[in-house]
Amino acid sequence: MSANADQVQFTAYGPERFAEHLPFARRGHLFTVPGDFPEDTPANTNVIDWQMAVYRSQGEWEVRDVDGNRKVWGTGPSRRVAVGLAFLEIARVRRARAADIADRRVNVLGLEAVPPYTVEVTDGVTLVLTPQAIAHLVRIEATDFGHPANYHVTGPNGGGAYVIRAEKNVELRTLEVGVLHIRCGCDPDGHRFDNETDALDYVREELAVWEVCPKSPGAPAAEDQQPEDDEVAGMAVIARTVRRAYSDATELLVRAEDYTVTSVLADGSAVWTEHESELPDGMHFELVTYLADLLAGTEAPAGLGWRESTEPGVFTVSLPPVAP
Ligand SMILES: [Zn+2]
Incomplete structure (x- = not known):
């Protein structure tokens, strides 16, 4: 500013x-x-x-x-x-x-005039993970000494406020979402690097989800451009949920009409389909909620870069890369 x-x-x-x-x-x-x-x-x-x-x-x-x-x-x-x-x-x-x-x-230093790599954090969310659910952390309430704290949370849609006790099987996880700018002229605030190795080390350490700025020379073409921040965060949560059970998942098939996942794929092969069994651990409900959140107000998932599969109304969507 x-x-x-x-x-x-x-x-x-x-x-x-x-x-x-x-x-x-x-x-x-x-x-x-x-x-x-x-x-x-x-x-x-x-x-x-x-x-x-x-x-x-x-x-x-x-x-x-x-x-x-x-x-x-x-x-x-x-x-x-x-x-x-x-x-x-x-x-x-x-x-x-x-x-x-x-x-x-x-x-004097033999570098480019401006550091060519900038890592910009664009969004972040802290999740509370329990064996049954994922929620967004709103605040932490301290309790008497020796008693677990309370996590005040909301559901993935921002509604349904409730409290989760900080017991052993409850985990906090902060997902930071960001963009790596490479000689793109954006000049954002962020951490700057003179070489790719240092920039990528930092990105992998600090960000759960990231993309190369689409204005960077050699970045992915317009149709694969960086989606909105909400979309990135939404896909990160969906990927995290699916990978609880299918750790090598790379792609989903989603029926747009009722926000239902119909298949989970790993490198092109189905590791789960709806005809085979139910998704484990209440995952179906969570995914429907997250997908509803992501797709609400969207004319067609194709607008998000999702591709329609051979089955009409069912779209394929790639999951973001696994955070290290
Ligand atoms: Zn840029």
């Missing part, structure tokens, strides 16, 4: 804000210059947000940073002009610094 002088929010300060020996007026206004300002500097050169003060000084307005060198960044006949000049000066200094960083990376 970048900013400019016209969008600044001011907060008044009084005599208690700064010690008397400091070079700020007793009264004035505080505002923030975001660390990612100006927008045209790459995210790897961002700094922390700066708090600034603007106040009257010798018939003019003056802008000074609060926590750094307390340097004057702008003065003018009005607050608006002083703040505008401060933004211009900060932009100039930060652009010069960004150019120095790029120059040093290229000419």
Whole structure:
């Protein structure tokens, strides 16, 4: 989120804000210059947000940073002009610094000007897993010493709040969902890497589900592009549920009309079909719920990139890769 002088929010300060020996007026206004300002500097050169003060000084307005060198960044006949000049000066200094960083990376370190790999976390959910159910964790309630905590949860649709006691067979699992950006020009906030090995090590360690940004050169074609975050998280939960019983599952067949899984496949071969037996451990109910959640409001699963199988109304969907 970048900013400019016209969008600044001011907060008044009084005599208690700064010690008397400091070079700020007793009264004035505080505002923030975001660390990612100006927008045209790459995210790897961002700094922390700066708090600034603007106040009257010798018939003019003056802008000074609060926590750094307390340097004057702008003065003018009005607050608006002083703040505008401060933004211009900060932009100039930060652009010069960004150019120095790029120059040093290229000419001293022999790297690309901007780290080519960025891992961005886009979504995350903490699940409470019990032998019977999966729920979304809302909060943890501490209880008396020696008694298990209570997990306040909701069902997978966000409804049906209830409580699960933190007993031995109950497990918490956080699924982080993210995107690996490779020379795609997105410039998101995230962890940056100069080589693929380090980037992939990090992705495999930190993310349960991830995709390469579709704008990256050589990324999968448009029809395989990264789905919406909700969809990624939804498929992660479905995959996790299926793999409780079929650990090598790679693909499902789903009847769209009633959200029913009709087959589980592992590398193209069926490891379970609805004609054979029931799914174990209440899995059928869970999967119907998750699939209903995922497909609700969708015209046709084909819109999510699912392919219709040889049986009309039954779609095949690949599961995300297994988290290590
Ligand atoms: Zn990208």
